[in-house]
Amino acid sequence: SLLIATLVAAALALGMHKLLKSRSSLDFLLREGLRRNAFVPFYQPIVDSRDGRILGAEALIRWRRADGSFVPPGQFIPYAEDSGLILPITEQLTRQVIKDVARFGWAGTDQFVSINLVPEQLDSPSYGQSLSQLIAEQGLQSRNVSVEITERRQFHDLVKGRQMLSLLVQAGIEIKLDDAGTGFGGFSYVQELPIGTLKIDKMFVDTLRSGSDAKRPVLDAIVQFARQSGLQTIAEGVETEDQVHKLAAMGVYAIQGYVYGRPQSAEDFMRWMADR
Ligand code: C2E
Ligand code: CA
Ligand code: CA
Numbered sequence: 001s002l003l004i005a006t007l008v009a010a011a012l013a014l015g016m017h018k019l020l021k022s023r024s025s026l027d028f029l030l031r032e033g034l035r036r037n038a039f040v041p042f043y044q045p046i047v048d049s050r051d052g053r054i055l056g057a058e059a060l061i062r063w064r065r066a067d068g069s070f071v072p073p074g075q076f077i078p079y080a081e082d083s084g085l086i087l088p089i090t091e092q093l094t095r096q097v098i099k100d101v102a103r104f105g106w107a108g109t110d111q112f113v114s115i116n117l118v119p120e121q122l123d124s125p126s127y128g129q130s131l132s133q134l135i136a137e138q139g140l141q142s143r144n145v146s147v148e149i150t151e152r153r154q155f156h157d158l159v160k161g162r163q164m165l166s167l168l169v170q171a172g173i174e175i176k177l178d179d180a181g182t183g184f185g186g187f188s189y190v191q192e193l194p195i196g197t198l199k200i201d202k203m204f205v206d207t208l209r210s211g212s213d214a215k216r217p218v219l220d221a222i223v224q225f226a227r228q229s230g231l232q233t234i235a236e237g238v239e240t241e242d243q244v245h246k247l248a249a250m251g252v253y254a255i256q257g258y259v260y261g262r263p264q265s266a267e268d269f270m271r272w273m274a275d276r
């Protein structure tokens with residue numbers, strides 16, 4: 001935040017000419033990050049609330065700076081998207097994630113990692129091909145890997161997006177719809193794309209806190225819609241036991257949130273699993 005805040009402040013102070021220069025220095029930093037392998041996955045567990053089983057984890061990117069601090073994704077992913085650097089960054093991240101999943105010992109199990117993709121990643125078949133190759137190289141099965149597509153971003157070519165996602169599904173990789181219910185498209189993505197799981201956004205899970213019941217009907221509608229469409233559900237941003245119980249009463253058992261664990265490094269996540 002300091003980094004971008006500084007760049008933005010400098011840009012504002014210096015005017016448009018320098019703004020372009022600042023943008024290219026952020027570009028430079030992102031490229032340098034790629035060279036240093038500075039984009040690393042943190043892992044947040046997804047737990048079955050009925051028996052505490054670890055169903056899998058979401059890989060959430062962090063940018064490790066030279067001083068050892070970590071920059072959260074909200075502070076650089078938008079810039080990486082604008083510059084197109086999100087594509088090589090995601091490829092680098094994916095290689096690390098697949099290696100980590102092998103270290104987790106998930107080969108031969110149903111446990112999965114979930115990787116966040118932007119729609120542009122699906123403009124060519126190359127990402128899906130290298131993903132399948134990485135999975136095979138590490139002795140994993142395609143059910144150990146799934147990808148998340150956010151409903152907040154629009155496919156510029158939905159037909160092509162559907163083709164690419166169908167290739168992944170044919171290869172055995174599940175597609176999860178991220179931020180379900182928050183997007184512009186209502187539930188059109190579910191009808192258009194081969195989605196297997198809805199990730200219910202924290203915005204709706206938050207309505208389960210006492211005193212904020214006004215939006216609760218939306219949560220009910222999403223869960224009912226998922227059931228009628230034969231989709232799995234994962235609730236995100238679950239922070240309290242009370243929310244876990246209310247979600248279970250609605251038939252939502254796959255839980256991701258601080259109530260079970262925060263995103264953590266591969267090493268910390270492995271220790272966390274071993275301690276359970
Ligand atoms: P997301 O995919 O919706 O991920 C969930 C976010 O909610 C994560 O933030 C996670 O740390 C946070 N979260 C999880 N449980 C709780 C909880 O109980 N309470 C609260 N307050 N927050 C919780 P994070 O890691 O900062 O990631 C933010 C967003 O950045 C992600 O939202 C995703 O859209 C994006 N992102 C993360 N990694 C990647 C990536 O590798 N590629 C792309 N394209 N986007 C990514
Ligand atoms: Ca996600
Ligand atoms: Ca999400």
Ligand code: CA
Binds near residue numbers: 178201236
């Ligand atoms: Ca979300």
